[in-house]
Amino acid sequence: MTYVLFDIGGTKTRVTISEDLETFADVDSFKTPVKFEDGMDKMCASIKQLTDKKITAIAGGIRGLLTEEKDGIQNDAILTKWVGKNVVKKLQALGDVPVFLENDTAIAGVGEALFGAGRESEIVAYHTISTGVGGVKVENGEIDHASTGFEPGHQILDIDRTILGEEITPTLENLVSGTALGERFGTKAYEIPQSDVVWDELAEYLAQGLRNTILYWSPDVIVLGGAMIVGNPSISVDAVRKYTVEAIDGFVETPPIAKAELGDHAGLFGAMAILKQRL
DSSP: OOEEEEEEOSSEEEEEEESSSSOOOOOEEEEOOSSHHHHHHHHHHHHHHHOOSOOOEEEEEESSEEOTTSSSEEEOSSOGGGBTOOHHHHHHTTTSOOEEEEEHHHHHHHHHHHHSTTTTOSEEEEEEESSSEEEEEEETTEEOOOSSOOOGGGOBOOTTOTTTOSSSOOBHHHHHSHHHHHHHHTSOGGGSOTTSTHHHHHHHHHHHHHHHHHHHHOOSEEEEESHHHHSSSOOOHHHHHHHHHHHHTTSSOOOOEEEOSSGGGHHHHHHHHHHHHHO
């Protein structure tokens, strides 16, 4: 059998093939096109290049808030020209097969929960800090039930606007994401040296968000992924752990905070797990 796994992010799209839902083949990675039509054409071409076999099923993630039907995205600040377009229908045209679509952070969280840094835990809170900030609660290897999905990056932290000023909505995402950091400093996040004090400040801001995660979701472990965590330079997970313990201040026990292990392929591992669960 031949299964297609994909991950459509704000910057990169990744596509691969699995024959056994235990492993996957070489990954085709390309810049995510701005336009939906171009993106789907590129994906379909990639799939045809990776395999000429009959496809059994398809699963993957895409950034943004999904529609109620989970056939595309309803809202997103990056993939604006993908909003309202039917990703599932386009992929089903490849062979009238089941297609499962989830938020990209949610599906990466499943990957980390089952194959990565959270694999020994029952309740995993996964956060990605990259172009934006996302998160998901994974329980027993499955995405926890939710009416509209999880958007921890949009929680308000800087209530009195002392950090971001009056013009920027004071969300966790606008405090610690790569996009936000670049806009504040007028340069790419990866061009700011690790020695700059801003990386420690970001760890402290992120810890305030994780304090809420601990109190709302009560996880066994928090796994942190995304370019702002696993890249170079990056936000130190050790610093995040220290500031989170300080923020919790003994009210409850602070769970382990771990760096993601699967890198850019977390979403593909998650897609593989989704297919094993649902087929």
